[in-house]
Every structure is written in C-alpha cells, then in structure tokens.
Amino acid sequence: MDALIRDIGHLWLGNMTVDVRRYVIFAVAVWLVLWVALRGVMAGRKIRSDTPPNRQLASEFLYSIRSIVVFSTVGIGITLMSRAGLYPLADLARSWGPVWFWVSLGLMIVGQDAYIYWVHRAMHRPRLFRHTHRRHHRSNNPSPFTAYSFDLGEAFLMVLFVLLWPMIVPTPWPVTGLFMLHQIFRNTLLHAGYELMPARADGRPMFDWLTTSVHHDLHHGQAGWNYAPWFTWWDRWMGTEHPQYHARFAAVAGKPAVASEAPLGQSA
Numbered sequence: 001m002d003a004l005i006r007d008i009g010h011l012w013l014g015n016m017t018v019d020v021r022r023y024v025i026f027a028v029a030v031w032l033v034l035w036v037a038l039r040g041v042m043a044g045r046k047i048r049s050d051t052p053p054n055r056q057l058a059s060e061f062l063y064s065i066r067s068i069v070v071f072s073t074v075g076i077g078i079t080l081m082s083r084a085g086l087y088p089l090a091d092l093a094r095s096w097g098p099v100w101f102w103v104s105l106g107l108m109i110v111g112q113d114a115y116i117y118w119v120h121r122a123m124h125r126p127r128l129f130r131h132t133h134r135r136h137h138r139s140n141n142p143s144p145f146t147a148y149s150f151d152l153g154e155a156f157l158m159v160l161f162v163l164l165w166p167m168i169v170p171t172p173w174p175v176t177g178l179f180m181l182h183q184i185f186r187n188t189l190l191h192a193g194y195e196l197m198p199a200r201a202d203g204r205p206m207f208d209w210l211t212t213s214v215h216h217d218l219h220h221g222q223a224g225w226n227y228a229p230w231f232t233w234w235d236r237w238m239g240t241e242h243p244q245y246h247a248r249f250a251a252v253a254g255k256p257a258v259a260s261e262a263p264l265g266q267s268a
C-alpha cells in the first residue's frame, strides 16, 4: 500500500513538473519576446490598443497552475489505466511504424479541434457557462498566460480528450507528448495579443485554414463567434465565424480591408 502511494506521488510530481515546465516556458517565452523584447518592433501587430494589467496576468498564471493540477491528477489515472491494459490500441499502434506515428498525430490534432469546437459551444450555454467557462472569459483582453486559465470543469473537459482518444484511435504514447507540445504552442499564441500570421496581398491570412490570434481574440472580445481552437473549418461550416474576422485581420496586418466583407464597426 505504501509503495502504491509513493508510486502515485512520484507519478503526480512527474506530471506536474512536465506540465508546469511546458506552460511556463511557452507563456514566459511568448510574453518575453512579444510583450517585452520586441514590443516596439511588433507595435503594428498588436491586436488591441490597451494592455491587460499585471494583476490579470498573475491571476491567469495561478488559475493555469490549478488547471495543471487537474491535468496531472487525471494523468495518474491514464498511467494506471495503461498499466492495467486499458489502452490496447496504444500498445498496438507502437508496431505500426513511422508513417502511422505522424498520421496519428495529425488525427489527434484534428480530433481535438472538433472536440473543443463542440465542447466550447456547449460551455457557452448559460447554465454550463457559469460553472465551466466563466474564468477563461474573465480575460476579455487575453495574454500569453490565459492559455490554461480555466474553471475546474473546463480543465477536466480539456484533459478528458487525452484520456479518451487513445482508447478509440490507435495512437502511440510518444505522439501524445508531441500533441501536448502543439496544443500549448498554438494555445499560447492564440492568446498572445499580437498577430504573427503573415498576410496575403488581398489581406487574408497566409494560411486561412488555420486560426489566428485575431480569430481567437474576437472570441474573447465578443463571445458567440469563433469557437474553434486550431482550424477555421468548423466555424465556417457551422456559420459561427465572426463576420468581420477577415476585415479585422487585414487591419491588424496593415492591409486594406477585404472588399467583400462588412467594414469594421458594423456588427452583424
């Protein structure tokens, strides 16, 4: 019994260390580079004219650490379930070679995008919003530290995907590590407050199928639009992309507004 408790303690500390390090490195790096070192150079790419106060950043940091406690605790469950043989597909996928390794990474990212789109839309229903998603939207003007600033319910829903996906789709465990790197990298940039996506000559994003910082910033500024985290297709298929997204992106990228869309200030 003592050995089991020690084992769980080690697992938990190990999970916490990896997750905290990943969050702190990405959030601090993006903050240091964009908000401090390159503040002057990047001024033209700043999405909002105002900057959130330091106390907002501090509380986002603390709530993010609390979310990581939830992730790490559920992570113990995943490890114990794996040891108990509840992830036969993950073990099987290890023998499927390098092509499947990268395909399964792509599938997991696309799958998570769909999962978050629909879970996010559900969390915006008034009854769920109060218990699961209000904390994240306290950051009306987000910062790199907003990435994991979640209510406990939202933190659980986010890690639930990582628990369930490898049961359904054969995914080698190392893929999950790369998947986590992708999500924290994109998540931090979505909340960075600066737009890094290059613009095409017509003012549209270079890779218009990827979400941009402006895309997610519009969600924080005016909930009801732009629910998807990584790709723009779900919002387009479901008619939930902000009608002024391309105009707003073009304005931040210093390009003329996209001709076919409503000018800024005329809400749909």
Ligand SMILES: [Zn+2]
Residues within 6 Å of the ligand: 120, 124, 133, 137, 219, 223
């Ligand atoms: Zn939201």
Ligand SMILES: [Zn+2]
Residues within 6 Å of the ligand: 136, 142, 146, 191, 216, 220
């Ligand atoms: Zn957000």
